[in-house]
Amino acid sequence: MSQGDERGYGSEPGGRTEDAYSTLGGTRQTRTRLPGGDEGDGYGRRPARNSRSLIMVVGVVVLLVAAIAFANRGGGDASGGGTAEKKPDAVGAGPTAATGTKPVQGADGTIASGFAQDEQGAQSAAANYAVALGSAEMFDKVQRDKILDAIIAPSSLARFRTTLDMAYSASFFANVGLNENGTTPDGFTFISRTTPVGTKVTKASGDQANVDVWCTGLIGLAGEGSTKPVTDGWFTISMELEWIDGDWKAVTHSQKDGPAPVGGDTRASSADEIADAVNGFGGFTYAR
Incomplete structure (x- = not known):
């Protein structure tokens, strides 16, 4: 049995749960016939969105794209004139971040040198x-x-x-x-x-x-x-x-x-x- 087969291990958001009938398409799904031909097609599917709904969707997408672009900038100065260098707040801060200021130097087969003075x-x-x-x-x-x-x-x-x-x-x-x-x-x-x-x-x-x-x-x-x-x-x-x-x-x-760490079970x-x-x-x- 793989790790992914164990209870609750390796499942992804939106995937199956332990209840085999709780997912989309399972036997617990019901179909509802909506009254009136203009409200649906008899299987719960919605009619085409009107123009007002389309405008709202476009507006949400634009805001989302703008938010992602802003997050990817990595921060900047108050005037927006460029990104600011991320620096640790204190000694030892941000230990998992890759924060090198410049590449070290060294030819093949030699010990690297030319480190930054910081x-x-x-x-x-x-x-x-x-x-x-x-x-x-x-x-x-x-x-x-x-x-x-x-x-x-x-x-x-x-x-x-x-x-x-x-x-x-x-x-x-x-x-x-x-x-x-x-x-x-x-x-x-x-x-x-x-x-x-x-x-x-x-x-x-x-x-x-x-x-x-x-x-x-x-x-x-x-x-x-x-x-x-x-x-x-x-x-x-x-x-x-x-x-x-x-x-x-x-x-x-x-x-x-x-x-x-605890030793793994790798052969x-x-x-x-x-x-x-x-x-x-x-x-x-x-x-x-």
Whole structure:
């Protein structure tokens, strides 16, 4: 049974109710013969509207079209000279709205840059940095250093390198199914991907901003006989950002579990399907 077959689930306005006879055309429908040939055709159908009724209908349609056009304008200034930019009323307001002031920049295969110096730009930076820090490239020392050079504030760079070099140890590699040097065993595909679900500014003042990034992620080895299959997780990354040399850079980074939704009943895909999906579907550049 599909979800739409359950009681009250997935029904549309005007659709059938649980009473099979309550809909148009059901056995409870009655026909009324109206007296007088000028009042109808004997089956309840109305005669053609007169001119006054037609004028009223046209007037209602014109008003409706005008109302829709006004709503689609998205607001404007008092003089009607153009639309006004929608801005959050306070820090963190309108978290589900797509409010980026300008596209971020970045060539294929590189981390985006050129973020706006405002709350929206800080959120875009944090989202893109979360993706980079959660990527499979972080498991390679050379690639990890390149990522850190691109997104970490110079004052924090040495600390990040030291901490992460210690974290990406042989025991950690073994825990996710990799070889001791961080390489992927033959016949397998290593997957580590972070996908931002939303961002929120928790503090902002001038050249500094604190941003939370709610994420879901994948990690594991895809392949026949994998003892570390690809699993998903939900977590929130918190970053303190600073405006340095024309762009946002990360000063601190922390992570905690959740919020996590209730797991669905989707059938788990095979190892080959997961590997093909990750290799075939590219990632995104995120803009607030």
